[in-house]
Amino acid sequence: MFQKKMIIKSDFRYSIKLLIVFVVMFSAILMEKANAQISAGKASYRTLTEYTSTANDSVFVFCDNIGTGVGELRADSPDGTNGWTFAWTKWDATVNDFITNLVTEANQSFSILSNLTDGRYRVVMSKSGETDVTSIAWVLNNSNAEPVLTLSRMNCDGVYFSGSFAKKELQYQDVPNANQINVKVVDRVIFSLQRNGEEKQGTPLVAYDGSDENLFDNEEYEGDETYQLVVTDQYACDFTSNSIVSNTYVVKADFSVAPDSGEAPLEDVIFTNNSINATDYKWYLYQDYDRLPEGLTSVEDSLLTDAILLDKDLAPYTYQYSGKYFVKLIVTSDKGPEVCLDEMMLSTPIVVDTSLVQVPNVFTPNGDGRNDIWKVKTQSLFLESFHAIVFNRWGRVMYEWRNPEEGWNGKVNGKMATPGTYFYVITAVGREEPQKKYTKKGSFMLIRK
Structure with a gap:
């Protein structure tokens, strides 16, 4: 019913996350075929290495907001049964070999390694009478500095901010060479200005270079509320800025x-x-x-x-x-x-609408003092004229009157009318200018008890 200022918002952060998932889906399928026994359900991003001369490994990226190492790898036995031994080791780049023993678990169907720091991990799965199976994957923990959010100014349009983010590039080592290779990603980050946890502006940035970006909230509210900048980086990890408390003087009529x-x-x-x-x-x-x-x-x-x-x-x-x-x-x-x-x-x-308010659909003229008169309820003060006619089913006039305060008592020529259905036509002219003529037609029941 109302025309209001409409603010159209798009949740860019989640839509771009979805895009990233689709872009890397094909790589993930290839990765699972190449290393079917290692998985990482908690990884935010996954792809394959691009070694120059050796078979590629899986790469799993984990969002590490506390910077302690949160990687987690799972190895499942090749045939899905118990009885397998899982021997985990970690790559030592100084000797180009897996010489760091981590843990060995016997008589299992799967094994999970948690709280892993960055590095290349290998699991060897063995079982009596079965061929040993080896699977290798990289763990990269994505920890980053907080984004920076600054309040710029306010006016009648809204509250303006600037935000920045020091984007981090994750790398792994080319095997067997010592060269570092950047993880292949969709080079896009998303800036999301949030007020009290609700997104107010989402901005996708391709090849973001760390410069200041302008952000804006044009919604009206009263009192102080809390703003934060949430940045979703190229590995689909979220990083949250410091909080800023601000008010606004945008006005809204409602x-x-x-x-x-x-x-x-x-x-x-x-x-x-x-x-x-x-x-x-x-x-x-x-x-x-x-x-x-x-x-x-x-x-x-x-x-x-x-x-x-x-x-x-x-x-x-x-x-x-x-x-x-x-x-x-x-x-x-x-x-x-x-x-x-x-x-x-x-x-x-x-x-x-019209001044006619209500026409009863039944009345009982039996002399008990209740509902004995069939009367049209009107706001007579606002009527210039009024005329009501009651007919029987054969069209004979039973009663008519022009005073809206009057009504029909159920008698015709002093005698009680036969119970049954009767019909009415009511016409009236209102006092408004220019005057309007109103007509109302219908039927009602006469009942004697």
């Missing part, structure tokens, strides 16, 4: 109306003011546009009231006559160094 429809007079219409950061208010209550005179020269000429209303909360209002009415609220704020303004207008009108 109100609701109840009831927004009914019959005339529509009484006690309540306007609930939900505006944010506003300090001054202007309410415009417009007349029914269909009855406005031609040649209006100003907004005020079309108002229902004598003037624009300046109160924050309006008193309950009564729409005396039928029609379609609009309301607009303009708010301003002087909370900042500049005056901010916003407005809201009903997109659909308040609809006030």
Whole structure:
């Protein structure tokens, strides 16, 4: 029903994460075929090495926000049964061999190695009567410095920030050479400005070079709230900045109306003011546009009231006559160094229907003092004229009257009418200008008890 400022937001951070997953999916499939026995369910990123002269290994990247080494590898027996021995060793680059013994587990179907630091790991799986199976993988822990978030400025549009991030490149060693090789990734990071944990702006950055990026929140709110910058790096790891507490003086006009429809007079219409950061208010209550005179020269000429209303909360209002009415609220704020303004207008009108209120569908003229008169309930004060006719099923007039305060007592020529279905036609003219003629037709039941 309302026209409001709409803020369209896209959660770039999660969509780009999904893109990264798809990009590396093919590499992951090849990796699993090449090293089917080692897996890393907690890895954020996985790919294959690009050695220059030897068979490639799996590479698993882990998000390590505490910088202690959180890698975890799992080896499953080649046939999925128990009875296998798992012997884990770690590569020593000085001698180009796996000479560092880690752990040996016997009579198992799988083995898990946790809290691993960076390096190249090997597991040899053996079982009596079976061929030994060897699987190798790299563990790279992705720890990074926190992003930096700085509050730049505020205005009537919102709160502005700048953010930066020192991107880290992970490497592994070319085997058997000593050269370092960068992990192959989609070179993209995502900056996500968050307020109280909710994303306000997401920005994907290709080949980010560490420079400052502008971030912006244009939503209105009251009081102090907490901002952080969350950066998703090229390995799909999240890093969170320091917190910044800020307010905003963006203003928003917002109100609701109840009831927004009914019959005339529509009484006690309540306007609930939900505006944010506003300090001054202007309410415009417009007349029914269909009855406005031609040649209006100003907004005020079309108002229902004598003037624009300046109160924050309006008193309950009564729409005396039928029609379609609009309301607009303009708010301003002087909370900042500049005056901010916003407005809201009903997109659909308040609809006030005909003055006829209710026609009963049954009455019981038995002399007990209850429901003995079939009477149309009206707001007679707002009717210029009224005429009601009751017919039987053959079209014979049973009774008619012009005073809306009167009604039919169920008698015809002094005799009780036969119980059954009767029909009515009611016509009325309202007092509004220009006058409108209303007609209502229907049926009701006469019951004698």
